[in-house]
Amino acid sequence: MKILTPEEISRLEEIARQLRADSLRLIHRRGAGHPGGALSAAEIMAALYFQVLRVDPQRPDWPERDRFILSKGHASAVLYAALARRGFFNLAELDNWGEVDCPHQGHPDRFKTPGVEMTSGILGHGVAVGAGLALAARLDHAAWRTYVLLGDGECQAGLVWEGAAAAAKYRLSTLTALVDYNDVQLDGPVHEVMPVEPLAAKWRAWGWHVLEINGHNVRQVVEGLQTAAEIHDRPTVLICHTTKGKGVSYMENQSYWHGNVPNADQLRQALVELGEVQNG
Amino acid sequence: MAELSMREAYGRALAEYGAQNERVVAVDVDTAASTLSIFFAQKYPDRFFNVGIAEPCMVDIGVGLALGGYIPFINGFASLLSLRALEQIRTAVCYARTNVKIAASYAGLSDFKDGATHYSITDLANLRALPEMTVIVPADAAQSAAWVPLAAAFEGPLYLRLNRAGALPAYQPGMPLQIGKGLTHRPGRDLTLAACGAMVGRSLLAAEQLASQGIDARVIELHTLKPLDRELIAQAAEETGALVTAEEHSIIGGLGSAVAEALAETCPVPLERVGIRDHFCPTGRDPDRLMDACGLAVADITAAAQRVLRRKQSGMKQ
Numbered sequence: 001m002k003i004l005t006p007e008e009i010s011r012l013e014e015i016a017r018q019l020r021a022d023s024l025r026l027i028h029r030r031g032a033g034h035p036g037g038a039l040s041a042a043e044i045m046a047a048l049y050f051q052v053l054r055v056d057p058q059r060p061d062w063p064e065r066d067r068f069i070l071s072k073g074h075a076s077a078v079l080y081a082a083l084a085r086r087g088f089f090n091l092a093e094l095d096n097w098g099e100v101d102c103p104h105q106g107h108p109d110r111f112k113t114p115g116v117e118m119t120s121g122i123l124g125h126g127v128a129v130g131a132g133l134a135l136a137a138r139l140d141h142a143a144w145r146t147y148v149l150l151g152d153g154e155c156q157a158g159l160v161w162e163g164a165a166a167a168a169k170y171r172l173s174t175l176t177a178l179v180d181y182n183d184v185q186l187d188g189p190v191h192e193v194m195p196v197e198p199l200a201a202k203w204r205a206w207g208w209h210v211l212e213i214n215g216h217n218v219r220q221v222v223e224g225l226q227t228a229a230e231i232h233d234r235p236t237v238l239i240c241h242t243t244k245g246k247g248v249s250y251m252e253n254q255s256y257w258h259g260n261v262p263n264a265d266q267l268r269q270a271l272v273e274l275g276e277v278q279n280g
Numbered sequence: 281m282a283e284l285s286m287r288e289a290y291g292r293a294l295a296e297y298g299a300q301n302e303r304v305v306a307v308d309v310d311t312a313a314s315t316l317s318i319f320f321a322q323k324y325p326d327r328f329f330n331v332g333i334a335e336p337c338m339v340d341i342g343v344g345l346a347l348g349g350y351i352p353f354i355n356g357f358a359s360l361l362s363l364r365a366l367e368q369i370r371t372a373v374c375y376a377r378t379n380v381k382i383a384a385s386y387a388g389l390s391d392f393k394d395g396a397t398h399y400s401i402t403d404l405a406n407l408r409a410l411p412e413m414t415v416i417v418p419a420d421a422a423q424s425a426a427w428v429p430l431a432a433a434f435e436g437p438l439y440l441r442l443n444r445a446g447a448l449p450a451y452q453p454g455m456p457l458q459i460g461k462g463l464t465h466r467p468g469r470d471l472t473l474a475a476c477g478a479m480v481g482r483s484l485l486a487a488e489q490l491a492s493q494g495i496d497a498r499v500i501e502l503h504t505l506k507p508l509d510r511e512l513i514a515q516a517a518e519e520t521g522a523l524v525t526a527e528e529h530s531i532i533g534g535l536g537s538a539v540a541e542a543l544a545e546t547c548p549v550p551l552e553r554v555g556i557r558d559h560f561c562p563t564g565r566d567p568d569r570l571m572d573a574c575g576l577a578v579a580d581i582t583a584a585a586q587r588v589l590r591r592k593q594s595g596m597k598q
Binding site: 128146 | 305327329337347368371
């Protein structure tokens with residue numbers, strides 16, 4: 001296992017900070033989007049796209065690339081920010097995000113946005129689609145891996161568990177799921193709307209290797225993903241404990257910010273808190 | 281039933297085609313012994329995946345395999361694929377334009393002994409409404425087999441509707457089979473019988489009976505519900521002036537609706553629809569008698585032909 005240097009950790013933390021600011025600017029300008037779950041996933045996305053995933057922005061179709069599916073497709077802003085900063089396209093392409101002539105869709109579309117592996121937006125699909133990808137990789141004796149980021153509320157959907165069962169049956173060790181466990185969904189706290197606990201025990205019972213980490217600690221995310229690559233008899237899930245709306249005080253743990261848009265003043269305050277602009 | 285069933289013809293064809301095309305894989309939902317994807321599974325165990333009773337999961341596994349460059353044939357019951365897994369088909373197959381072949385077995389009333397839960401009489405309506413989807417309804421066993429390599433070679437989402445049962449033979453090997461191009465099985469001038477699936481053979485029988493009454497019925501087969509062969513339909517309307525559709529499906533949303541839409545926009549002529557008239561159907565002893573009891577008898581086609589001819593003739597007088 002590669003141990004991240006302090007400089008590498010700082011670099012990833014800085015990227016996560018930028019992804020948060022990018023996401024909020026994008027959502028504000030569009031007047032639509034899902035800030036809470038974009039902010040909670042910032043370190044996970046930074047670790048994936050800037051440390052772990054083997055992708056080539058110059059060759060989005062490179063056959064040997066790792067595949068990443070954003071199963072919680074409503075967090076598209078943070079995916080677009082990560083892909084743009086990784087070099088798949090220019091972030092300025094999103095200046096008119098939301099207009100009908102902007103190629104980039106509200107939710108990720110694999111034909112419209114370079115680097116998007118799978119169209120998403122309806123929750124529940126990622127694990128099963130990822131299992132199919134992992135089967136394809138096995139048939140090809142290929143080395144690439146498949147990563148799926150899903151929400152905690154998403155784990156209420158039965159299809160997640162159908163996919164999890166299939167992945168376990170076929171011992172798809174090249175499939176790694178990450179659950180952005182921020183405990184907040186559209187209508188309120190996950191533990192109130194429909195409890196998913198005991199979440200780790202459920203994944204374990206379904207035959208997965210389970211790791212629980214702090215999803216805002218880039219070192220833990222990277223090490224968790226490295227550990228997953230060393231598990232060869234089953235798929236691995238990283239249950240990433242996170243905070244919805246992380247990094248913006250008034251958004252944290254508030255279900256209101258699942259799908260609402262910051263106004264100009266709120267955006268400014270958020271960017272101040274994220275260290276993007278000076279106060280006053 | 282003496283003739284080969286559509287599912288067996290399909291299952292054997294898939295297993296045979298698997299030798300030619302190593303990118304073809306198959307997935308099933310604990311129905312391999314029913315859909316007869318088991319023939320493929322026995323021959324290529326490494327390229328077959330059984331995901332248990334989980335149609336939505338099967339669709340998405342197929343999607344992943346397609347994203348990975350394979351050509352998945354996903355096998356299950358039409359009723360479940362077209363209803364329980366419809367969202368997955370809409371989102372992950374159609375919208376995401378993944379190269380998944382949906383082999384939907386036990387369609388129509390062909391699962392005669394299991395009843396309305398298992399009948400699939402709305403699948404064509406559901407699937408036809410989805411952008412990007414191609415919908416194929418083979419007429420008989422021979423045609424079911426013939427579609428397998430064509431479906432695999434076609435790039436994009438495709439729904440292949442198969443019956444558990446056989447059907448009266450209608451397709452002669454060598455007939456030009458092409459997506460979106462209907463077949464003319466019998467010439468005729470007085471009216472046109474337009475059918476799909478197991479109703480093609482029944483329409484040919486109906487045409488013979490009509491001939492004995494001095495009525496010259498054309499029989500066309502619209503095996504592709506989508507994209508529909510509007511030219512063939514318009515030509516039939518212009519040349520014969522009246523149409524009857526016949527389908528093992530609800531009259532709402534299937535072939536009858538598709539033809540009505542095409543006629544309304546091209547050459548409106550009297551149309552009668554033979555199909556299941558918006559009700560659930562009971563269990564039966566065998567598929568043929570069940571179809572007869574549910575309004576799909578040869579006599580229902582000839583009666584519809586008589587009605588549509590009367591309408592055509594009264595329209596001419598005006």
